[in-house]
Amino acid sequence: MIRFLHTADWQIGTQFGQFEPDEAAHLAQARFDTVRRIADDAAARKVDAVLVAGDVFDLQTVSDTVIRRLFAALQAFTGPWIMLPGNHDAALVESVWTRAQRLNCVPPNVRLVLAPGVVLLDACRCAVLCAPLTQRITYDDTTGFFDTVETPPDYHRVGLAHGSVSGILQEGIDSSNPISPTRAASARLDYLALGDWHGHFRVDERTWYAGTHEQDRFRANDPGFMLDVTLSEPGAQPLVDAVRVGQYQWHRWDESISVPTDVDSLKARLATLGGSDVLRVSVSGTAALADAEALHVAVEETRARVRALRVDLSGLQVLPTTEDLAELGAQSGYLAKVVARLRGMQEDPQSDPQQVKRAAEALLLLARFQRELPREARSA
Structure with a gap:
């Protein structure tokens, strides 16, 4: 059995320019505070890992201080964090992620997945198939390789990606990065953890958007949650619990x-x-x-x-x-x-x-x- 938290679209460094400066400052701070709440919950729930499905940062140009503060906010949970670049913080040759590495502020338990591949969590027998964005906009499905990649036998297969499920999220999507609506089935995934849509949303029984952890738009699409996911055994239907963590x-x-x-x-x-x-x-x-x-x-x-x-x-x-x-x-x-x-x-x-x-x-x-x-x- 494996239990993990699925979260996404933190967009640390958002400026909130539509508000007065003091209001914007509080809203920006809340994004850090809610990350700390996720870390605290991960420790309290004793999960095996936390999967962050892209757009950890809002911009490539956030300050070094913002980068350091974000990684410091993770310290309450000492288990594995798997972080995926999204369209706002794509894994470019020079990016917010390469700066974080140069700053030497990424804790050893945080895995930054900057290239497509598989992360093995041997302690809980789980293979995380990761499709990071290496540019802001793509027109090919970055999760296509999930269908053919091999993972150890009897390991859970969990996908982690950032983009828009084709034909599902046509209104107000953040980017045009397409993901096949049948990817979970074709890639034999137990669960597909997605980011990009800012509300938590069930695409099918194995495919979910976590939504942003802290609401940032005037849109009623159920933001402010993280997903607590349990997989009892490979092939079993996931148990998904939406947990409200947002402050505002x-x-x-x-x-x-x-x-x-x-x-x-x-x-x-x-x-x-x-x-x-x-x-x-x-x-x-x-x-x-x-x-x-x-x-x-x-x-x-x-x-x-x-x-x-x-x-x-x-x-x-x-x-x-x-x-x-x-x-x-x-x-x-x-x-x-x-x-x-x-x-x-x-x-x-x-x-x-x-x-x-x-x-x-x-x-x-x-x-x-x-x-x-x-x-x-x-x-x-």
Whole structure:
């Protein structure tokens, strides 16, 4: 019997440029922290090995410090680590892997597989057939040699590769590196451990994507897992357990506001989020001035609670009601004319989208200034 962890797509060194610097720093750090969690779990579960199916690093040009930190994060598990280059960190003549070797920071229990071949784990009678990417994009199936390679009798045959299973992952794949959907059967594999798709995914009973260990995109494809795989004997069906290890969960909300209860509902949903959440929210529709102000406050309160937030309120039109105007002292005179003009800019179908956005922001800013004045000072 052999038991191993299957993980992939760590993409250490990701910059997260879409977020504020402090948010990006926390998200980048989480990728190291979750690798440490995998190492801790591997030790606690007493697995025979950890297989990393490509894209350990996000870029070939990550700093030497990042390389050293990554390998230091593995120390809790002293068993074999088998690491495969993917399309982001392909095994070029000069690569992040050759730099790691020159830095002499790769622990002796970590096997970097920089050329196609077989790694034998004799202690657990397992042959790992490895198909590293030696360039970022290939058009031939790098796992083709699995079908003919010989392994010791009575050894488990486990494949390790990085790419897209043809006809399965056609939408949003990371690269065009093709893998046959029948490879596990044609190569007589007990299990085929894949990387490239960022969510954990069962292709068939013997072929699995582990997905990225720490979510990095606003896509609901089950990221943030590692796979705990047990093979009882050669030829037996693998037992695969998806184990959540990711620290953060990413959400993408596209909200439409038309009545005040829609604002209340969105505020209630925002209130459920906390420090383990990353949110991207886009709001469109129309709202009274008071409701729009309440929504802005709720968004800013959420920003203080969640790990990272991206918000787009440019699609929300702010349309003051009679009650809003009375509260602001803007029922007549110059202030009323300003409000009317800003409303007109939002309602005009010929208005530029940026102009519509600025008009809504101006109304909210005007409301804030007016509310800061004593009531008796508010006049037209």
